[in-house]
Amino acid sequence: MKKNKVIVFQCIIIPLLFLKTTILFSQDFLSSGKVTGNTQIDAQYYSEDSKLGITDSSLNYKKFGMNGFANLIYTNGNFSAGARIEGFLNPMLGFDSRFEGIGVPYWFAKYKAGDLEMTAGHFYEQFGSGLILRSWEEWTLGYDNNIYGFNAHFSPYKGVMLKGLTGVQRYFWEPYENSNRGIVRGVDGNFFLNEMFGAMNESKTRIELGGSFVSKYEKVPQITYTNEMDSLAINAGDTVLWKIKKTYQLNLPYNVGSWAARANVALGGFNLYFEYAEKGNDPNATNSYIFKKGKAMYSTLSYSQKGLGIFLASKWIDNMSYKSKLSESGNPPMLDINYLPAISKEHQYSLATLYPYATQPNGEFGFQGQIIYTIPKNSTLGGKYGTTVSFNYSMARSIEKDTIISAVTGTQAGSDGYETKFFSVGDLTFYQDFNILLEKKVSSAFKFKAAFYNQEYNKHVIEDEIFDDKDIVKANIGVLDMTWKFDARNSLRMELQGLWTEEDDGDWAALMLEYNVSPKWFFAVQDEYNYGNPTEDKQVHYYNLSFGYTQESNRISLRYGRQRDGLLCVGGVCRYVPASTGLTLTITSSF
Amino acid sequence: MKKLIGFAIAMIFATTIVAQTESKATFKLPAVDIQNVNGAPFNTKDIKNGGKPVIITFWATWCKPCIKEHDAINEVYNDWAKETGVKMYSISIDNARSSKQVLPLVNGKGWDFEVLLDPNGDFKRAMNVNVPPHTFIVNGNGEVVWQHVGYLDGDEAEYIKVVKKLLKGETIN
Numbered sequence: 061m062k063k064n065k066v067i068v069f070q071c072i073i074i075p076l077l078f079l080k081t082t083i084l085f086s087q088d089f090l091s092s093g094k095v096t097g098n099t100q101i102d103a104q105y106y107s108e109d110s111k112l113g114i115t116d117s118s119l120n121y122k123k124f125g126m127n128g129f130a131n132l133i134y135t136n137g138n139f140s141a142g143a144r145i146e147g148f149l150n151p152m153l154g155f156d157s158r159f160e161g162i163g164v165p166y167w168f169a170k171y172k173a174g175d176l177e178m179t180a181g182h183f184y185e186q187f188g189s190g191l192i193l194r195s196w197e198e199w200t201l202g203y204d205n206n207i208y209g210f211n212a213h214f215s216p217y218k219g220v221m222l223k224g225l226t227g228v229q230r231y232f233w234e235p236y237e238n239s240n241r242g243i244v245r246g247v248d249g250n251f252f253l254n255e256m257f258g259a260m261n262e263s264k265t266r267i268e269l270g271g272s273f274v275s276k277y278e279k280v281p282q283i284t285y286t287n288e289m290d291s292l293a294i295n296a297g298d299t300v301l302w303k304i305k306k307t308y309q310l311n312l313p314y315n316v317g318s319w320a321a322r323a324n325v326a327l328g329g330f331n332l333y334f335e336y337a338e339k340g341n342d343p344n345a346t347n348s349y350i351f352k353k354g355k356a357m358y359s360t361l362s363y364s365q366k367g368l369g370i371f372l373a374s375k376w377i378d379n380m381s382y383k384s385k386l387s388e389s390g391n392p393p394m395l396d397i398n399y400l401p402a403i404s405k406e407h408q409y410s411l412a413t414l415y416p417y418a419t420q421p422n423g424e425f426g427f428q429g430q431i432i433y434t435i436p437k438n439s440t441l442g443g444k445y446g447t448t449v450s451f452n453y454s455m456a457r458s459i460e461k462d463t464i465i466s467a468v469t470g471t472q473a474g475s476d477g478y479e480t481k482f483f484s485v486g487d488l489t490f491y492q493d494f495n496i497l498l499e500k501k502v503s504s505a506f507k508f509k510a511a512f513y514n515q516e517y518n519k520h521v522i523e524d525e526i527f528d529d530k531d532i533v534k535a536n537i538g539v540l541d542m543t544w545k546f547d548a549r550n551s552l553r554m555e556l557q558g559l560w561t562e563e564d565d566g567d568w569a570a571l572m573l574e575y576n577v578s579p580k581w582f583f584a585v586q587d588e589y590n591y592g593n594p595t596e597d598k599q600v601h602y603y604n605l606s607f608g609y610t611q612e613s614n615r616i617s618l619r620y621g622r623q624r625d626g627l628l629c630v631g632g633v634c635r636y637v638p639a640s641t642g643l644t645l646t647i648t649s650s651f
Numbered sequence: 652m653k654k655l656i657g658f659a660i661a662m663i664f665a666t667t668i669v670a671q672t673e674s675k676a677t678f679k680l681p682a683v684d685i686q687n688v689n690g691a692p693f694n695t696k697d698i699k700n701g702g703k704p705v706i707i708t709f710w711a712t713w714c715k716p717c718i719k720e721h722d723a724i725n726e727v728y729n730d731w732a733k734e735t736g737v738k739m740y741s742i743s744i745d746n747a748r749s750s751k752q753v754l755p756l757v758n759g760k761g762w763d764f765e766v767l768l769d770p771n772g773d774f775k776r777a778m779n780v781n782v783p784p785h786t787f788i789v790n791g792n793g794e795v796v797w798q799h800v801g802y803l804d805g806d807e808a809e810y811i812k813v814v815k816k817l818l819k820g821e822t823i824n
Contacts, residue, residue: 094678098779131779135681186771189747196771221692252692266691326689333751360751369755401748406713432759448760543804551804578805613798650779650798
């Protein structure tokens with residue numbers, strides 16, 4: 061009996077007590093923590109539309125598309141963990157069919173102990189402006205190049221931040237294998253001198269320096285080229301034709317390294333940022349397998365004081381596509397290790413975004429200048445409420461290239477591809493945009509914005525990767541955006557837009573009326589009419605009816621009509637949408 | 652012996668239930684490393700207003716309703732600050748493409764509130780923001796007590812109403 065009691069005690073009571081402490085611990089841990097999250101569901105029902113050439117078969121009989129996600133983050137003091145569930149059933153129009161499915165492509169656990177923060181799982185990170193490393197996501201674009209691995213942030217001293225990471229990137233739903241992508245490793249240091257050195261604490265000049273190194277390891281594929289040569293030989297009096305066949309294999313690097321250095325100096329109203337990056341030889345599908353090194357420079361300078369802002373930016377990029385799988389290229393962009401910012405301004409009005417610019421990673425020079433000036437209140441020009449005027453100019457051009465052809469491959473592949481001088485500017489315009497925006501509040505009940513844009517868009521370069529000047533769209537765009545406020549809650553907004561061009565789809569006109577009842581309701585009607593399309597059948601009205609309801613952080617909106625692809629902003633929220641005809645339901649919520 | 656086991660089980664359940672009853676409707680502002688408007692390091696735990704309420708709003712230079720919201724708030728911001736002591740932090744989620752344009756835009760527009768940069772969306776993700784504009788109101792203890800998505804003309808009146816309720820110690824919602 062006594063022995064039995066001991067056994068019972070050992071086998072039941074001890075584990076129970078142990079269990080109890082575990083439960084108590086986990087309960088305590090859970091109860092003092094907090095779960096937050098957000099979710100978004102976009103559901104579309106597609107109709108056939110002969111005007112847009114949409115039929116059941118062009119839709120692949122996918123009458124219904126739904127993209128949705130739910131994010132959950134658990135936070136308890138210095139610990140946090142989270143996951144994102146994503147579902148594409150089926151993916152909405154404009155999203156790659158390889159996204160089809162449901163799963164958890166992102167989860168993490170993060171802990172901060174003193175000056176060290178560790179993340180295990182999936183994470184997003186950016187070194188400097190991202191020229192050699194940036195992982196990020198944009199749900200509405202379907203873009204996600206998160207890194208799955210380990211990330212550490214360590215601040216050993218005031219003003220110093222060191223980062224280190226290793227991992228593999230997301231590729232749709234495919235699990236990592238060493239044959240389908242490489243491994244990314246990187247370190248970064250950021251040094252804010254004013255905090256590091258006591259003597260500089262009070263200095264008006266604020267200096268920040270940084271540097272990073274990133275490397276990619278990939279089990280490279282074998283890429284071969286075969287040359288055939290004829291050879292005549294005389295054998296026993298007969299002429300014999302020999303074929304000499306030689307096979308060459310590209311000596312692809314397993315490791316591709318890159319580094320970047322940056323500085324940010326602020327003094328009074330001035331702020332200067334400069335970053336330079338280089339990448340080792342990285343033959344890949346985007347650069348047609350050339351062995352040249354990559355280079356990039358990005359710098360900005362701004363001066364501002366109250367009522368005046370001036371901004372200048374320039375960049376020069378050569379052969380900087382950097383992906384964790386060398387044979388990956390094209391759309392949708394996947395496995396990007398770095399980020400090359402487009403230098404043009406991102407516009408707010410729909411017709412001004414009809415011809416948007418995207419960076420050309422194989423080589424471009426870009427420049428941007430902007431002035432924002434607010435004419436003070438109670439002056440002749442400024443009126444009672446002040447008037448804001450903004451000018452912006454941006455351009456992107458080719459860089460000079462002297463092509464090298466490899467004797468073995470007969471193309472640029474396998475050679476350095478071309479020669480170029482750092483900061484050289486070529487003759488070919490990729491994109492140019494001059495615009496002016498006037499914002500004026502006339503009275504407490506009426507305000508307006510007026511804008512004019514002159515854009516030049518090299519369609520061949522931006523859409524087809526053909527580097528010539530045979531398909532350049534020159535467009536003028538005018539916008540008038542007026543708001544009447546009837547009382548504290550009710551307002552009406554009207555947008556009039558026109559786009560005039562001799563090229564591409566010709567002229568467009570757009571009208572939008574939006575009635576808002578703050579803080580909950582909006583109703584909108586919108587029509588974009590491509591009245592100048594040279595093909596009469598394509599003179600389409602892109603009409604839309606929409607309404608939305610907001611209750612604090614919940615928002616439900618319903619839209620019926622035709623949507624051309626582009627940036628959509630109605631009823632207070634902006635996002636990118638693909639082309640479609642039909643009914644769209646969007647639910648977003650945060651908690 | 653059975654009693655002992657029974658007692659142990661009962662204890663476990665009792666303490667479990669006690670631990671579960673506590674719940675909060677708010678959440679603490681997360682501490683995330685982002686940047687001030689000059690690009691220098693800034694941690695969001697330093698979003699403070701001496702025990703008074705704070706408004707946090709997420710925006711971007713390319714977001715039309717956000718600019719509208721900011722212009723509307725800027726017109727009344729000094730009156731709000733005088734009347735209630737409220738402070739606003741406006742978080743730009745512009746990425747490397749446009750984050751350096753934020754400072755000249757803010758000054759050019761003459762906006763008076765604090766502006767911070769979140770160029771890779773770290774704070775945006777920690778706060779579960781889907782799309783801008785998204786506005787939060789934080790009480791004097793650093794807890795988020797109210798949030799709102801989108802901006803319609805006149806919405807700013809709601810923000811200050813919530814701030815005044817907080818100052819009077821009334822419950823939100």
